[in-house]
Amino acid sequence: MRSTLYILLAFGMLAVFLEACSGPDTIADLSNESYQLLDSDSSSIIFPSHFRGETTVISFIYTHCPDVCPIITANMKNIQSGLADTSDVQFVEITFDPERDTPSVLAEYRKVYRLNDQFTLLTGQPAIIDSLMSRLHIVAKKAKIDSLQQDSSDYFMQHSNTIYIMDQNGRVRTEYPASVVPPENVIEDLKKIR
Amino acid sequence: MVLICSLLFLYACSSGKEQDTNPKEDVIPGKVELSDGWVRPGSKGMMSAVYLTISNGTAKRDTLAEVSSDVAKRAEVHESYKGENGMSGMRPAPNRIIEAGEELYLQPGGLHIMLISLNKDLVPGDSVEIDFSFKQTGTKTVRMPVKAQNP
Ligand SMILES: [Cu+2]
Numbered sequence: 213m214r215s216t217l218y219i220l221l222a223f224g225m226l227a228v229f230l231e232a233c234s235g236p237d238t239i240a241d242l243s244n245e246s247y248q249l250l251d252s253d254s255s256s257i258i259f260p261s262h263f264r265g266e267t268t269v270i271s272f273i274y275t276h277c278p279d280v281c282p283i284i285t286a287n288m289k290n291i292q293s294g295l296a297d298t299s300d301v302q303f304v305e306i307t308f309d310p311e312r313d314t315p316s317v318l319a320e321y322r323k324v325y326r327l328n329d330q331f332t333l334l335t336g337q338p339a340i341i342d343s344l345m346s347r348l349h350i351v352a353k354k355a356k357i358d359s360l361q362q363d364s365s366d367y368f369m370q371h372s373n374t375i376y377i378m379d380q381n382g383r384v385r386t387e388y389p390a391s392v393v394p395p396e397n398v399i400e401d402l403k404k405i406r
Numbered sequence: 407m408v409l410i411c412s413l414l415f416l417y418a419c420s421s422g423k424e425q426d427t428n429p430k431e432d433v434i435p436g437k438v439e440l441s442d443g444w445v446r447p448g449s450k451g452m453m454s455a456v457y458l459t460i461s462n463g464t465a466k467r468d469t470l471a472e473v474s475s476d477v478a479k480r481a482e483v484h485e486s487y488k489g490e491n492g493m494s495g496m497r498p499a500p501n502r503i504i505e506a507g508e509e510l511y512l513q514p515g516g517l518h519i520m521l522i523s524l525n526k527d528l529v530p531g532d533s534v535e536i537d538f539s540f541k542q543t544g545t546k547t548v549r550m551p552v553k554a555q556n557p
Contacts, residue, residue, distance in 0.1 A: 278446055278455040279486045279518050280494050286555050320449040324529075326554065355495060366522075370495035373488075389492060391515060 240348055243382035247344045249306070249336040252318035257334060259344070260382040267406040268302045268378040269398065271390050272350050274309035274369055275321045283391040285325050287375070290395040291402075298330060300380075300406055306334045308352035308371060310341045348384065350374060379405050437463040438504075438543040443550035445534045448524050454478070456519035456536055456550065457512045462504040469541040470502045470510065477534050478521035485517045496520075528552045 247259040260268070271288055273281040288303050295301060307313035313321075318333040327333070335341070345352060352371040375390040375398065386401050443458035462468050473481040485499040499517060504510045512518050519536065528534060532552040539545040 276453055277496070278448065278453040278520060279484070279496060280515060282446055282455075282555075283514050317452075320452065324447045324449055351491070351493060355497075368496050370489055370493050373492055373494040391494065 237385060239376065239384040239387055241383045242347070242378070245347070245382075247336070247340055249334040249340065249344075250315050252315050252322055252333040252335075254315040257332070259334065260378060263302050263304065263378070264382060265380050266300050266302045267380055267402060268304055269402070270304045270306065270376045270378055270384075272308050272345070272352070272372060272374060273305050274307055274352070274371070275313050275317055276309065277369065277371075280373065280391050282325065284373070284375070285327070287390060287393065287395060288331070289325070289327070291398045292330060294395045294399050295402065301330070301402060303327075303331045304334060305331065306341070306344070308341065308345055308350060309369060310335045310338045348376070377401055377405055438468060438540055438546065439463060440538060440546060440548045443536075443548055444553045445521070445528060445536075445550050447530055447552050447554055448521070448528050450524050450527050452524055454521040454524055454528055455514075456481075456521060456534075457514060458548070458550065459512070460504055460510040460538070462506055462508055462510075464542065465506050466542055467503055467505045468543055470504065470538060471541050472539040473519050473536060474539075475521060475534060475536045477525050477528065479523035479525065480521075481536070482520050482522065483517065484520045486515050530554050
């Protein structure tokens with residue numbers, strides 16, 4: 213019994229030690245990268261430098277998704293409303309369907325879900341969006357559906373279900389299952405990272 | 407598909423037989439109940455989703471065959487599913503069977519009615535009529551509120 217405890221303790225210390233050596237976990241360091249994206253008012257935004265100095269909660273959506281993506285957006289809003297102080301936190305939703313999600317479509321989405329100024333909805337040229345998505349390990353593929361085949365613009369997407377926290381320096385630090393993570397978990401980490 | 411077809415086939419056979427030999431077990435219309443319905447908001451031309459609980463209080467299984475609404479070009483029964491690596495996707499879920507005495511839950515992140523290409527904006531406070539057609543019970547129409555999120 214005792215020895216088991218010691219072994220566990222030793223493993224625990226080893227884990228702490230290893231973590232200290234590798235520094236803070238970073239999923240992707242975008243601090244030296246720049247992606248020219250478009251805001252929902254069509255203005256140009258350089259990602260991530262636009263958000264430098266603020267801790268940013270990032271999720272990925274497409275607006276033709278009426279079931280899971282609104283859950284992700286609602287979860288982002290729950291994180292926002294659960295934060296006692298949101299002064300240095302930004303919320304960003306990036307579409308992985310830039311062909312259909314033009315700035316004006318994203319503007320409609322923000323209106324429908326009543327997102328305030330702390331939310332930024334981003335789209336961009338498909339090639340730029342694609343390179344950012346692959347940099348962030350976000351996968352999104354079009355899925356044709358039989359009943360919708362008459363029109364090539366009718367498709368659904370199979371996509372990653374991810375929320376990230378990016379720190380003030382453009383380093384993506386933590387990752388969550390977007391539609392199911394309890395907001396408290398993200399809030400707790402936000403307090404540590406910001 | 408094969409499974410669904412064969413189930414339907416079996417069902418068609420058995421219900422025919424029951425009607426011949428035991429008319430007392432006929433479906434009592436009006437016993438399929440639709441409750442807790444709500445509709446997500448959405449903009450004209452875009453999509454929305456409908457959620458509700460369908461209770462089959464009849465003595466026979468029923469099938470949700472078709473859904474339609476004046477507010478959308480098309481309505482389809484879909485389900486969201488988890489794919490490999492935590493991926494999220496959506497696919498049609500036609501001809502859902504509801505066993506006698508059982509309930510079918512359409513909830514966020516799972517089964518839902520997809521309203522495809524809305525004819526008008528849906529904003530919280532509006533209400534929307536949806537027609538559900540069941541193979542046994544026939545068509546039922548329900549009016550449901552538009553809500554940003556179910557409380
Ligand atoms: Cu759907």
